[in-house]
Ligand SMILES: Cc1ncc(COP(=O)(O)OP(=O)(O)O)c(N)n1
Ligand SMILES: Cc1nc(C(=O)O)sc1CCOP(=O)(O)O
């Protein structure tokens with residue numbers, strides 16, 4: 001039997017069945033890919049993943065053409081398909097967008113396996129092609145679903161603490177331990193003058209201190225240190241490595257935050273796939289000096305447009321967090337409001353209460 005004409009040796013009835021199976025599997029695969037692509041495009045707004053999925057759909061079409069689409073169509077018999085009347089209760093209910101995506105990931109994988117197996121009767125090229133697409137799609141599924149888990153974790157955060165030793169009134173370890181115990185949602189190790197070994201040792205200490213807490217650990221600037229200490233992610237500014245390169249280093253499970261100072265940078269960060277953004281500087285900061293301030297107006301624009309978590313930053317504390325909340329932002333990143341505080345627990349709770357007030361909550365935005 002030649003590679004491309006195996007089907008001519010099949011009994012007619014079997015050939016017809018094979019074409020029906022392949023036609024149904026191809027439709028299931030195409031439809032599942034489209035559903036996932038719509039989610040990435042319209043909900044996640046991620047250009048890179050969207051174009052990767054579009055390329056996979058394009059490659060799928062090339063292997064599908066190896067199967068004699070005319071034959072598939074001629075042998076379609078939807079009226080005679082007993083499967084159209086069979087469905088389970090679970091198939092008709094989805095609890096969340098993530099459930100829709102997860103269910104369609106499985107639909108795509110199963111249909112690619114069906115195409116791979118039955119194509120072996122018609123075209124070895126197509127069979128091998130569907131096999132490779134299946135392996136590629138497993139990577140997409142991991143990135144899609146793990147990214148959702150990652151985004152869910154940062155999506156719950158409201159108070160994010162930047163830990164810099166020289167700003168602490170207590171020693172840095174005590175400050176960190178108190179902040180974690182008193183409920184900061186994220187702690188970021190932000191040190192610019194330590195040598196790499198001391199920075200890594202400090203990062204590992206913080207990993208141990210946060211491991212059994214609900215506090216996420218982020219490393220500022222350094223994806224290498226974040227990787228070595230198994231941090232939850234890294235935060236990079238406009239001058240550090242770009243999102244795509246950091247994602248190559250950290251893989252799909254780690255959080256990547258990006259600093260933004262204007263709407264163009266914010267849109268770029270969302271399009272790249274950032275898990276969250278910092279937005280500032282808002283007010284005069286004792287920790288870092290700036291020649292210009294994005295201020296509250298930038299926060300109002302961010303609150304109105306940006307779909308991923310936005311952490312306002314820059315000179316924010318108990319005395320002005322209300323203004324941040326009124327601008328529509330429900331998350332803050334602070335350094336000295338916590339590191340200089342003599343009543344850390346009260347400050348953290350008060351800021352959380354103000355940030356959780358009604359008018360600035362993201363879910364209340366229409
Ligand atoms: C949460 C958060 N937002 C913004 C920044 C600032 O990062 P960057 O612009 O890279 O400046 P440095 O902190 O590196 O001086 C941040 N660190 N965290
Ligand atoms: C590190 C940093 N980045 C900012 C930005 O706007 O990107 S503001 C800032 C300083 C944050 O410290 P504090 O809360 O003590 O002002």
Ligand SMILES: [Mg+2]
Nearest residue numbers: 221236237240
């Ligand atoms: Mg930086």
